[in-house]
Amino acid sequence: MTTVSIVNVTSYTGSELLRLLAQHPDFVVTSVTGRSTVGKRLEEVFPYLRAGVPALEGRRPAIDPALVITEEPAQTDLAFVCLPHAAAAEAVVKLLERGTKVVDLSADFRLRDVATYEEWYKHTHPAPALLESAVYGLCETYRDQIPNATLVANPGCHTTTSILGLSPAFAAGIINPDIIIDSKTGISGGGRNPSPTYHFPEADEDVSAYGLSGHRHMPEIAQELTAVAAAHGHPFEGDLRITFVPHLMPMTRGILATCYADLKSDGNGKLPTTAEIRSLYEHYYANEPFVHVVDQPPHTKWTYGSNHCFIYPIVDQRARRLIVVSCLDNLVKGASGQALQNANLLYGLPETTGLSSLGVHP
Template sequence: MSPIKAGIINVTGYIGSDLARLLYQHPQVELESVTGRSTAGQELADVFPYLSKTRLSIKDELDSNINVVFSAMPHRSSIEVVPSLLKKGMKVIDVSADFRLKNASEYPRWYGFDHPSPELLKQAVYGLPELHRDDIASATLIANPGCYSTGAILALAPVVKERLICPDIIIDSKSGVSGAGRALSLTTHYSEANENVCAYSLEGHRHLPEIEQELEKLNPEFSLSITFVPHLVPMTRGILSSCYAKLRGGLLDGSA
């Protein structure tokens, strides 16, 4: 089998650069082309020395011979570029939230914009292989899940699908700092984040509608009520989510 030719849009964030590392090592993939806005024209090895073996230059635009493109652009930016990539016949794996939610009306509320391509929301497959493995294999547009969403959905999927729990669910997540990306902020300044732990997005976090969407699909008649509170803990990578729900009545005594 000839290797898949892969490209990465916006290689200079944490997701893009880690994708480059993984794709470069993948035995069935050839990483052919990477783009970046502020770093276009530089060698990938100069920006990230640990990627020096890739021997790739960061360009303004993707090469045209790419089979699969990973778009690592921020929310709202990906949506501008993905349609033209699809038209060129590329398979697109988008890591932003722009194609994760099936219901276009969620975008104004959670992301502050009207979604310009609701038809692509129908076409997109939510890229969680444990739930949608077959659809992912055949999809042309894959919307990769959010970090918190991945952990919470995988933890809760079995008990939601089998309705082993009551519908009130609390998800208390503890995340490393790299999830906030490479953009600078006081919250992710070392001296602020170190020896500290904090809750945030108490008014509602953007990953909640993804969690609701995927869990509800697993058991459409089960009306869930989810409270999700993310926390930042002083580590770079990883998320632990403690999920709380009551066992459904009668399960333990066999009367259910």
């Protein structure tokens, strides 16, 4: 039995971890922290937990709804850190010092370059020394390194969707390093704190773009796509030219990225066909339990509550572009589900443990 703490359990990524861990046979949540809710029981903050969590396979339930929220985490084997950036790094340092393995859901350890971090997050990095040892927690790319890590930097939701959508094309060297990502996210991506933007009467029946002058997920996407291209023998010169625009959709969960890139042609000016590219994508993800290449445009609702990602590549022959549509549940594969996938790798468990459910549809 592995003991687990959830730091800042009252965030949406924290409560989603509770939901997922309730089905996990090996991890037991023994410590949860919060800020304004310190001293309350989990079931007071999340009344639906009164449904209770059953014991699986003869051991104690993975979660006790009566667990009391504390300010500081108790000693556990593993911690999921669901704090905002900067606060997260401080907590991570303390946890690592006491020997706890950490999956950090914040942005603090995702960017390898301190300067880039400080440019985008506008403050001094609290623990730059850890950047080198932190492993970027995109399991599909870093599956080999994660088991040996003590700190996993769990990717962002826009990031995961986009990188999974474009990695096979960059790995195969079939597109130019000049891309546009138009990403559409459900509102839970904005977190659990009420604000005018997320007030129901304002957000309902509304679509808008945000982050147009630059969104923090962009350098993260650039870093990883550059790495994928290089790792597969198709490095490009200079920086990736990337425009990334996130949009807010009137729904709770789900993220869908539409990615556009110039296709390279072969020596005869011939473009690859959709069938060829789909085959290339299927091969790339052939053994992935959570990434699925499909032959029709996917729907975010296919992924509701699940850890699955669906990807649909298609060639726009007229404009000589590759279009890739990629979607997943922003709180699962885009956050807490992926965090649990990382935790499974950290503890040598099958990657799908506790994550095998299908999306809730309709």
